[in-house]
Amino acid sequence: MRDEVLAWLAPRPGGVYVDATIGAGGHAEAILRRIAPGGRLIGIDRDAEALAIAARRLAPYAASVTLRHANFTAIRQIVAEAGVETVDGIVMDLGASSLQFDAPERGFSFSRPGPLDMRMDRSQPTTAADLINGLPERELANLIHRYGEERFARRIARAIVRRRPIHTTTALADAVSAAIPRRAWPRGLHPATRTFQALRIATNHELDDLERALPDAVGALRGGGRLCVITFHSLEDRILKHTYLRLSRGCTCPPGSPLCTCGGRRWLRVLTRRPLTPSPSEIAANPRARSAKLRVAERLVDPAVHGSRFPDAPEAGQPCADPTLPTVSPDVVSPAPGLRRLTVRTRSGARPREGRRR
């Protein structure tokens, strides 16, 4: 969804952007084409091999690129260490990359024989095999149910425990396939798909990391800066949707309250009422993109004007200030496609706000 990301991120020459999941550098290169020279891209990935590939690809822009081998949960510190106050935009293209799926020795794919590894960051100690062979049956079932949304989780966990130790992707795929009744195999999907997803999410703490990183990503944006996040399954998308909602809702104290007790602030304006999905031609060219969803939000409060930079800063005990908070000056970024001015009611009366045309 590179074109969609570029359209919504709207990189401007000379701007500062973060690609928090740089992978092979496809999005980063497209951004650099727009911002260099004079602009700057901070690229993050927890996979050192991906970073090396990105570094080669982005060599023509080396003067404009800072690469960091890190988890994006450290985005706050990484931006600060880069000597940047706030950035103009952030991209997160979640999940595993084709580089990771297609390398048998990384152990991400049930269709490629290899060790059960699945670590995005190979310097982390725990592999998928450690979980498969070390967790009690009940915990394994919970993990597969929770992160794979797999209704046969208990049967699968039982089958795995019976066959332990399991050290290869194919041995695990066989165990899972044997545990699911053939008539219940999902159509068009390998029966081990959900279990492999669950194991990958657990090995890499993907959901916890996303939940932790999103508020810090918002905190790193300048007023008017945009956050573009692509998710690949409903669990990630739910976290993103709820975080956007929470940070865009603002103060929920009853009207007329003298002091804010809820601490809510409108940090964001959500620009995509519904997630954007890939076009049929993109799915035809890259079937892995079929479950991608892009949601975009814009930082509403300018940290230069508003006291606190990060959504985790305590806000309660101040006047219910939402209606008077400074918003972004309209010339900072071009308006998002499909938006027009709407008038909505707030506690202090009517005021214009951006919204999507119904």
Ligand SMILES: C[S@@+](CC[C@H](N)C(=O)[O-])C[C@H]1O[C@@H](n2cnc3c(N)ncnc32)[C@H](O)[C@@H]1O
């Ligand atoms: C779908 S790929 C990104 C592809 C990239 N947009 C491109 O154009 O090539 C996702 C990348 O995010 C990285 N990643 C996933 N979770 C991460 C995290 N918590 N911190 C840093 N990188 C992460 C993975 O290692 C992988 O390289």
